[in-house]
Amino acid sequence: MTKLLSCSEIQELDSKTIENNEMTSLDLMSVAVLAVEKWILNNYKKNEKFSIICGNGNNGADGILLSCKLMLRNYKIKTYYINEVGSPEFNHQFNYAKKIKLNLEKIEFDNLKLIEFSGVIIDCIFGIGLNKEIKGKYLKLINFVNSLKNKIISIDTPSGISADTYFSSNHIIPDMVLTFHAPKLTFFFSEYLDKIKNVEILDIGLDNSEYKRMEGVGELIDINMIAKIYRPRKKITHKGDCGHALLFTGCEGKYGASILCGKSLFRSGAGLLTFLCDEKTKEIIYKSLPEAMTSDIITRGNFSISSEIKKYKVIGIGPGLGTSKKVIENFKKIISEVHYPIVVDADGLNILSRDKSLFEKLPRESVLTPHIGEFKRFAGNFENSNEKIMLQRRISKKYGLNIVLKGPYTTMTDSKGEMYINTSGNSGLATAGSGDVLTGIITGLLAQNYTPFNAMISGVFLHGLSADIAVKKSHVNSLIASDITENLSSAFKALEKLITPN
Known part of the structure; x- marks a missing residue:
């Protein structure tokens, strides 16, 4: 059974997993980032370059921590951030990144063309909790990233696409989405079908009993x-x-x-x-x-x-x-x-x-x-x-x-x-x-x-x-x-x- 959850249910599932396993939000974030790290290790050689773009919410915090882990694995990493202050989880990961001397560069929205996004771009700008259409400087950033020829990997969801609501066509167009636990309802919307072509589900140990208990916003029908x-026909059967x-x-x-x-x-x-x-x-x-x-x-x-x-x-x-x-x-x-x-x-x-x-x-x-x-x-x-x-x-x-x-x-x-x-x-x-x-x-x-x-x-x-x-x-x-x-x-x-x- 693959149940599709609303944004609020996903957040509740995270909270229940944290509570039931006596862990912190940072612990769960570490598990999620570890799953992404393993996927990258299995798909990219050590000489690969990555440009990781981070917002200042929890999706951005994922990106900062992922940057740290990949740097310690000797990948060539450039990490771009929008603000130095954000969610508590972002603040924690940002301070940790500075301590280990991660190569951090602030995005200057007026000079985007001067930024050299090298190698594979990892999109950690916005997460599933987005609740409005992207406009202004953030739209400018997203359009610039989409205009590049680099391969793009989005973490959990492409920036600009929420878990359950259509806002607009203003979003990152990824080559791959690494999403946690289950697909998002929006991945099946007609507006996004030609934009979200490859999705891989990463298991991050979310509480399955809590997941089954949730009402959800839809369910996938599979074989x-x-x-x-299906009921096979009995051997003795009349028309x-x-x-x-x-x-x-x-x-x-x-x-x-x-x-x-x-x-x-x-x-x-x-x-x-x-x-x-x-x-x-x-x-x-x-x-x-x-x-x-x-x-x-x-x-x-x-x-x-x-x-x-x-x-x-x-x-x-x-x-x-x-x-x-x-x-x-x-x-x-x-x-x-x-x-x-x-x-x-x-x-x-x-x-x-x-x-x-x-x-x-x-x-x-x-x-x-x-x-x-x-x-x-x-x-x-x-x-x-x-x-x-x-x-x-x-x-x-x-x-x-x-x-x-x-x-x-x-x-x-x-x-x-x-x-x-x-x-x-x-x-x-x-x-x-x-x-x-x-x-x-x-x-x-x-x-x-x-x-x-x-x-x-x-x-x-x-x-x-x-x-x-x-x-x-x-x-x-x-x-x-x-x-x-x-x-x-x-x-x-x-x-x-x-x-x-x-």
Whole structure:
């Protein structure tokens, strides 16, 4: 389990670790700096030069102490500081540095170009507690550092990026971030994805029992978590045991969405599939997906949808569906009668966006899978990742829904508004039909009696993992939606290796 903590929780975890281990803040700082020192020893030879830039808070104190340790290891060190007075920890380390005659140089903001930052730059200007946008002379410094060709290593977080809040694009752009204990929520924000490319987690012995107790601001979904949820198929199994799903998808010009969705539903392990469709769609289904069945009940006058939907464990609605008057009418009938969670994507979401009162009629624990444009249509606009997360949490909690907001590091919220971030997948998923495949996977898992939450996080992770496996065989530019489906079996095998490694 990797829980993401708020800034205040990180500070509390530090305090609890200090208290429970009867140590001081300086002791914990020494442990943290030792972890950074070890990383540098493993990655750089003794003749390497380092320019360490220190603020006057605790991040700067880390930098001063690191400078001292590397100097004593015979690395070539230049240490730059902003002020001689700062936090108590900074003051202590600064005085120690002067005693051992560390090469300290004060930064003159009016003459930055005269400073010779040699070798690797280590960024210790600001830490996770930053609570405002960087401006003025500090912005001038950061822009100057970013303009250099030197490699940059940021300690704990790039200066200008807090642990949990987006402020602006004014920050250090590092080649590597050495962060303590766990990643920070902001590392997964879309605003920073192209800026934070390499992160290594350093263990500094923070109290794990206290860490587990904390509420956190999100949790990472990884293969170990999904392996615990995954249920291998029993040797004696009937197709009916694997669930019967209904898909209400596809219209003229978009029949491919139905096929992609149906194929991935079967590949996820569902036993039976019926399409709710008209005569024309039936012909296409039989030619492209002979394993599926069809129902044309919606083409009959005065039909009873309630008797039809009782046959199934789950309904997937939306891919390629269109938003005709008849489709909207049938959509409303389904959500008014169904008493189990459904999966809504694409045009199903567009129908909800046009009439937001329909959200109240959705069965609780249903799964919605919007991309960013669809999300904005029903949730409203937002300025940054913090506002996006707030909206997603609010809607999930208000209507008791599971929401998958697709994108790099897909965010998921459960019906209580708790947030989860997916760690599988790649940019090849930005391709036509990728979302239809995801809808099929989640619907298929629901048919197999996974809980809606487990179906959501497992479906999203498997979808991304299949894409990761696919690009190993080809290239991210060449990925198409069908490749995701074709590699689902390899994704399941990867899960089973964790369960039965031999």
